[in-house]
Amino acid sequence: MLGKLLIRYLSRYRLALLGVLVFQLLSALAALYLPRLNADIVDHGVAQGDTGYIWSTGGLMVVISFGQILFAVAATFCAARAAMGAGRDIRRDVFDKVSAFSEREVSQFGAGSLITRNTNDVQQVQMLAMMGATMLVMAPMLAIGGIIMALRQDVGLSWIIAVSVPVLLIVATLIISRMVPLFRTYQQKLDAVNRVMREQLTGVRVVRAFVREAIEEERFRLANTDIMVVGRKVGSLFVLMFPLAMLVLNVTIVGVVWFGGIEVDAGAVQIGTIFAFMQYVGQILMGVLMAMFMTIMIPRAAVSADRIGEVLRSTSTLDRPDDPVSDFPAPGSVAFRDVGFTYPGAESPVLHGITFHASPGETVAVVGSTGSGKTTLVSLIPRLFDATEGAVEVHGVDVRRADLDALWRGVGLVPQRPFLFSGTVASNLRFGREDATDEELWHALEIAQARDFVSQMPDGLDSRIAQGGTNVSGGQRQRLAIARAIVRRPAILLFDDSFSALDLTTDARLRQALWRELPGVTKIVVAQRVSTITDADRIVVVEGGRMAGIGTHDELLAGSETYREIVASQLGAEDSGPGSQEREVRA
Missing domain, CATH: 3.40.50.300 (P-loop containing nucleotide triphosphate hydrolases)
Incomplete structure (x- = not known):
């Protein structure tokens, strides 16, 4: 589902993704060329005492370095543009889908879970798109290009790369395979925390009226502890992964220094070549580490994508007819x-x-x-x-x-539990009909027996209404809801x-x-x-x-x-x- 979701939404930003690819390729070429120039300075400029060569080559390295920085910034900008746009589109489509749900589907998913899916889950997919367009594109360029350049420097040390890269991949696979089920559990626990929090905020007056604060605090503590336990397990795997990866990297560098020193002592290669080989090994393993970091993000984003996909695939029981009667x-x-x-x-x-x-x-x-x-x-x-x-x-x-x-x-509906939106009295009444005039609003308020208390408010129709209408009484809330339905001028x-x-x-x-x-x-x-x-x-x-x-x-x-x-x-x-x-x- 993750791949389908990313293809569906990122394909709308082909130009930005093309820019990412071009700028990342230029940045990778610059990164791969710099160690070669560094080796030339050591082997030719320093060895022969050629100051002019050192200055000219060093200046070229500075220019390439600035170019690499500019290419990386441009690639990041294009990636952010594509990822943020895709995230916006996913949130919009999820909102449109949920807006078309009947109460049956809303009850099936749960309001708290739907909010989490349209915020936290979309953010996980959005971050994967952002990091994937930068790290995941750069990683194979560095790894493959580093291998090619390292072999050009010294084929005799290539066996070190052949050993270290598979070891690093095995370590990553073992750890990531244990993360996938934990990420799914984490999202479920996050739903539970949101549900408890939402219930307590919505029913705060009931909680206080029945002196249930201690019990509700315990409910939240249990839900909060559950997500902490799962998060700690995930964190433990993170903590384990990067020290192991750095251990492989450092052992590899030590191997290059050790066996490279033997070749230098035998006169088979020059010192600059070993320096360049070390840098290429570092780039290769850095590419693998970047890929590992992405593979850590992928499982969680995959879980989030599945949850988003469940909403997008859901079919409302309120099917719109093929030939509607209007x-x-x-x-x-x-x-x-x-x-x-x-x-x-x-x-x-x-x-x-x-x-x-x-x-x-x-x-x-x-x-x-x-x-x-x-x-x-x-x-x-x-x-x-x-x-x-x-x-x-x-x-x-x-x-x-x-x-x-x-x-x-x-149809004008006044529900059993009237709900008012944050805004003003006028904005709530015009929820029934946006083009209603002030005179029509006052007339509706008069019918609903709400004119007296609205006129006594500090700003009349422009008086503020809190979310849910919590700053007015129950009877006032009902009368405002009735006035809102009247403003609609319905037939029923x-x-x-x-x-x-x-x-x-x-x-x-x-x-x-x-x-x-x-x-x-x-x-x-x-x-x-x-x-x-x-x-x-x-x-x-x-x-x-x-x-x-x-x-x-x-x-x-x-x-x-x-x-x-x-x-x-x-x-x-x-x-x-x-x-x-x-x-x-x-x-």
């Missing part, structure tokens, strides 16, 4: 036709046999006990999930045949228990404003409070994933035992009759 025959209509839904791996369906409809402009409420499947039911309308049985029709078209962008443009509004944080008075005013200002908008309301849904055109009662009744408030009080139990649990069994219920609601 011209809807009945805007604002919603119909469930014998709909069922089962979560992956679940033993039983969450929903089964759900059938009802909502005409444009109608209000349909969904009520039921906790865990009865109300939120799942609402999530099927904007196609956050796909029904596993039956069909969900929105705007008169099966959502699986509808153009997703057109479908989402016509979905309220997933979106009034739970509001007091009864604000709840009543909000509903009256919605019904009055948006008469033509279809409203699907999931609610826990019976008083919120008594005016609905139809109420769907869900129990255990099945429909336990459908009708108006009065019809259900008369004919649905489940609905009567819900009313009785909230308003008292003795006052659960139709007349008393209406009196209680009006009161």
Whole structure:
């Protein structure tokens, strides 16, 4: 997977990679030519006392050295340009893929793991591309060129190279083979640390409310210790590799000095030749060491590439149709036709046999006990999930045949846990529609019963909102989320228990404003409070994933035992009759 990923993304930067190859070749040629000039100075200039030759050759060496530096800088620049661009493209594609996921795929991978894959894992591949374009290109040039130049200097000492290079490769292979599984484990442990950290930061108020700081600190300590143990094992292998490599290098140099000295003493070669041979041996082993360093990075990058590939290869269950329908025959209509839904791996369906409809402009409420499947039911309308049985029709078209962008443009969703983005009140409201005017924002806030508290903020619409809306109360967050959905001007509004944080008075005013200002908008309301849904055109009662009744408030009080139990649990069994219920609601 690593090779495919690098080829796919680095191929977009062919010109930069060509520059790397050219500049690295020039730099390697300069590095290989310098020892030859050094040998000439020793053997000819120093031996013959020719000062002019020494100055002229030394000057040439200085020029070549500066040229080598410039070539190396240029090669590094081109490599950085290609690697950073590839990293940017990978992150963009991973983000685009994750953005198209349904909640099923997000849950399957885990939010923490997806963040790690798009940051740390991409960074590992990006660094490999960067180092590979420099070290991995230079290493064979130095090693092969060094061998050729060393043999030209003294064939009699070539056996030292033939021994030292295989020994170095064997050492590297033995150590790296033990690193590969450790790198995979390390990335998994990193996912665990990110998951624990994310949970603790997101649920910090719950942790403090239940005085769980010590327990959560222990959870993090265990996850942190696990990654430390794996990292220490990897570090131990690193520590072992480079001393062994340097041992081979130093022994090789000692061998060259020892056996080269014997040849010099016998008059077979000159001292400059031995100096040059030593430098070439150093370049050969340096090339091997650079390759070894890259082979250390490759296993970890390969693990990261596999994890990135899992995301890029994943297919969202929200398949876009080949011939999408964007011209809807009945805007604002919603119909469930014998709909069922089962979560992956679940033993039983969450929903089964759900059938009802909502005409444009109608209000349909969904009520039921906790865990009865109300939120799942609402999530099927904007196609956050796909029904596993039956069909969900929105705007008169099966959502699986509808153009997703057109479908989402016509639906405004206020989730059970409203989320606000870091920015301002205005930027959060314009998340619904970017071209909304300030007047439209204030009008939406007025409908959502949020105008009063927003106008009291220091900067009004420009007041800052922290990430997640943590600097406003739960009720204010809900009303801002409702205003955001209204700004969208959708044909269908979905309220997933979106009034739970509001007091009864604000709840009543909000509903009256919605019904009055948006008469033509279809409203699907999931609610826990019976008083919120008594005016609905139809109420769907869900129990255990099945429909336990459908009708108006009065019809259900008369004919649905489940609905009567819900009313009785909230308003008292003795006052659960139709007349008393209406009196209680009006009161």
